[in-house]
Amino acid sequence: MGKKESSLLQLILSLTIITCIAAIALSIVYLITKEPIENSQQKKKNDAIAQVLPDFKGETKEQKILIEGDKDSVAVYVAYQDNILYGAAVETYTDLAFSGRFSIMVGFDNEGNIIETQVLQANETPGLGDKIDKEKDDFPNQFIGKNPTQLAVKLKKDGGEIDAITAATISSHAFCDAVQRASNAFLIIKQNQDE
Amino acid sequence: MNKIKLLTNGLIKENPVLVLVLGTCPALAVTTSVFNALGMGLATTFVLLMSNMLISMLKNVIPDKVRIPSFILVIATFVSIVDLVIQGFIPALSASLGIFIPLIVVNCIVLGRAEAFASKNSVFDSILDGIGMGIGFTFAISIIAFFRELLGSGAIFSHKIIPFDGILVFVLAPGAFIVYGFTIAAVKWLQKS
Numbered sequence: 001m002g003k004k005e006s007s008l009l010q011l012i013l014s015l016t017i018i019t020c021i022a023a024i025a026l027s028i029v030y031l032i033t034k035e036p037i038e039n040s041q042q043k044k045k046n047d048a049i050a051q052v053l054p055d056f057k058g059e060t061k062e063q064k065i066l067i068e069g070d071k072d073s074v075a076v077y078v079a080y081q082d083n084i085l086y087g088a089a090v091e092t093y094t095d096l097a098f099s100g101r102f103s104i105m106v107g108f109d110n111e112g113n114i115i116e117t118q119v120l121q122a123n124e125t126p127g128l129g130d131k132i133d134k135e136k137d138d139f140p141n142q143f144i145g146k147n148p149t150q151l152a153v154k155l156k157k158d159g160g161e162i163d164a165i166t167a168a169t170i171s172s173h174a175f176c177d178a179v180q181r182a183s184n185a186f187l188i189i190k191q192n193q194d195e
Numbered sequence: 196m197n198k199i200k201l202l203t204n205g206l207i208k209e210n211p212v213l214v215l216v217l218g219t220c221p222a223l224a225v226t227t228s229v230f231n232a233l234g235m236g237l238a239t240t241f242v243l244l245m246s247n248m249l250i251s252m253l254k255n256v257i258p259d260k261v262r263i264p265s266f267i268l269v270i271a272t273f274v275s276i277v278d279l280v281i282q283g284f285i286p287a288l289s290a291s292l293g294i295f296i297p298l299i300v301v302n303c304i305v306l307g308r309a310e311a312f313a314s315k316n317s318v319f320d321s322i323l324d325g326i327g328m329g330i331g332f333t334f335a336i337s338i339i340a341f342f343r344e345l346l347g348s349g350a351i352f353s354h355k356i357i358p359f360d361g362i363l364v365f366v367l368a369p370g371a372f373i374v375y376g377f378t379i380a381a382v383k384w385l386q387k388s
Contacts (some may be wrong), residue, residue, distance in 0.1 A: 006258035006383055014258055018265050022272040029276045038284035043284065123293070127347070127366040 039069075044120070048088040049077050052107025052116040056086055065185040071095070074104045075183045091120065092182035096174040099123045099148035104131075104175070106182040112149035112190065117179065125188055129171035139165050139172065199230060201323040204293025205331030210360045212335035213382045217303040221338050223371040225295050229352055232340035233333065234288045238281065240275045242299055243308060251313040265301070292380045304332060335378070342374045348353035 049060060060077035067074070075091040087110050093103040102122035107115040116142045119133045131137030142162050146153055153176045154160025155169070164172035201327075211217045226237045248271050257265045278296045282289045289296070297303065308328055313321040344350055347365035349357035364370045 006260065011258050011261050014256065015261050015264065015268075018253075018268050022268055025272055029279050033279040033283035037279070040286040041281065049317055064228075121290075125367065127363045129360075 007126050013039075016092065022117050045091075045164065046175070048091075048105040048118045048120055049107075050090045052105050053079055053087055054107075054116065056081070060089065065188050067181065067184050070181070074181060076185050076189055078189055082113055085190065090182035090185055092185070093176035094174040094181065096164060096170070096177050097122070098125060098129050098168070098170045098174070101129045102174065103177070103181075104178050106169045106179055108183070110190075111147065112183060112186060113145055113147045114143045114179070114183075120154075124171045125168070128165070129168040131165045131168060132175045134169055136163065139158045139163075140175070143179055148180050153179050153183075198320075198323060201320055202327040204384060205324070205327035206268075206334060207331075207382065207386070209224045209328075210331045210335055210382065211304040211307075212332055213327055213379050215304075215307075218305055218332060220298065221295055222339060222375060223303060223368065225292060226336050226340040226343050226374075227347070227366055228291075228344045228370060229340045230288075230290050232336040233280075234285070235292060236329070236333025236336055238277050238292075238296060239299055239302060239304070239332055240326065241277055242270065242323060243305055243329045243332075244325035245273045246270045246305055246309055246316060247313040248323040251316060251318045251321035254314045263310075266306060266314075270305050270309065271300050279371070287289065309346060339371070339374050339378055342378075342380070343370055346370075346374075 025142045053060075056079045058079070060079045063076045063077050064073040064076060065071075069195070071120075072093065074093065077086055077089040077091070079086040080168065087108050089105055089107050091103060091105050093101050095101050100123050101138055102120075102124065105118040105120055107117070109115055117134065122130065122132065124130045124132060131139050134140040143153060152160065153162055155162050155164045155176060157169075160176070162172070162176060198338050204209060207214075212219070212222045221235055221239070225231045246266070249269050250266055253265070253269075264289060274297060277299070278289075281292075281296060307323060312324050316324070341351065342377075343365045345356070347370060348354055348361040349359050362370075365374065
C-alpha cells in the first residue's frame with residue numbers, strides 16, 4: 001500500500017480510538033438487548049417450570065441447595081398451594097455427560113414422585129445422546145412416576161430399572177445422575193419443611 | 196471492475212466455502228438443519244458486510260503495522276453485537292447455534308475478505324463484496340444442510356418429508372465431511388462443463 005512509516009504515538013493513538021469506539025458501540029447494544037435477553041431467559045425458565053409441573057398454577061419460590069460433595073448448587077423452585085407443599089421444579093445438572101455439562105428441569109410432587117422432565121441445555125450428540133429430550137425419544141418417560149428419594153434411579157446395567165438409550169449409555173447414565181441430584185435436593189427441602 | 200461481477204463473484208466462482216475452502220468449521224458444525232444454516236449464514240453476512248464497509252472506510256487511517264489487530268477488533272465488535280441481538284430477539288436460534296455465533300470472530304472468511312479486499316478497495320466495492328461473499332457462504336452451507344437434514348432425518352425445516360428415520364451418519368460429523376466433499380465435487384464439475 002506504500003504508506004509511510006507511522007510513529008509509535010500514532011499506532012497507540014489509532015488503536016486506542018478504535019478500541020474506545022468499539023467499547024461505546026458494545027455498551028449501547030448491551031443496554032438495548034439487556035432486557036430482552038433477561039426476559040427470554042426468564043420466560044424459558046417459567047416455561048420449563050410450567051411443563052414439569054403441568055397442574056400447578058401460581059408462583060414458585062426459588063431456593064438454592066448445595067448438596068455435599070457437589071461443585072455447584074441446584075435451583076429448586078418450590079411450589080406451595082394454600083401453604084401446603086405441592087411439589088417442586090428442580091433445575092439440575094450433571095458433569096458426567098458425553099460433551100460438557102447438561103442441565104435439565106425435573107418436576108416432583110410432594111412425595112417426591114417424578115412428574116415430568118425437561119431438557120434445558122445440552123450438547124449431546126445429535127441422533128444419539130440427544131434422545132434425553134422427550135420430544136425425540138421415549139427414554140425420559142421411563143422416569144415419570146418413579147420416586148428417587150426411595151429407590152435411586154439407575155440404569156439396568158448398574159442394577160436399576162432404567163433402559164439406557166441404545167449407543168448412548170454415557171448420556172443415559174448422566175441423565176440418571178442429574179435426576180438423582182434433583183431428587184436429593186428436593187429431599188432436603190422436604191425435610192426442612194417437615195421440621 | 197464490473198460491479199455486478201463483484202456481487203456474483205462470491206456465489207460460485209470464488210465461493211468462500213466451496214472454492215476457496217474457507218470457514219469450514221461452521222460449514223461442518225452448524226449444517227445439521229437448514230434453519231441453523233440460514234441463521235448462521237445471515238449472521239455471517241451481516242458481520243462481513245459491516246466489517247468490510249468499516250474497514251475500507253478506515254483503511255487510510257489505520258497504520259499498516261496495527262492493521263490486523265484493528266481488523267480483529269472491528270470484526271469482534273460486530274460479532275458481539277450480532278450475538279447479543281440474537282440472544283435477545285431470536286432465543287430459539289441462539290439455543291441451537293450456541294457457541295458458533297461468537298466463533299464467527301475466527302471465521303477465516305471475514306478476516307480474509309478484510310485483508311484481501313476491503314483494505315485495498317473502495318467502500319462501495321467492499322460493501323458489494325461483503326454481500327456477495329455472505330450470500331455465497333449462506334448458499335453453500337444451506338445446500339450442505341439441505342442434504343444432511345434430508346438424508347439424516349428425512350425432514351426439511353424440521354418438517355418430515357420422507358417417512359423414514361433417516362441415516363444417522365449424515366447427522367454426525369462424518370456425514371458433514373461426506374456431503375461437503377460431494378458438494379465441492381459437484382461445483383468443480385459444474386465449473387468445467
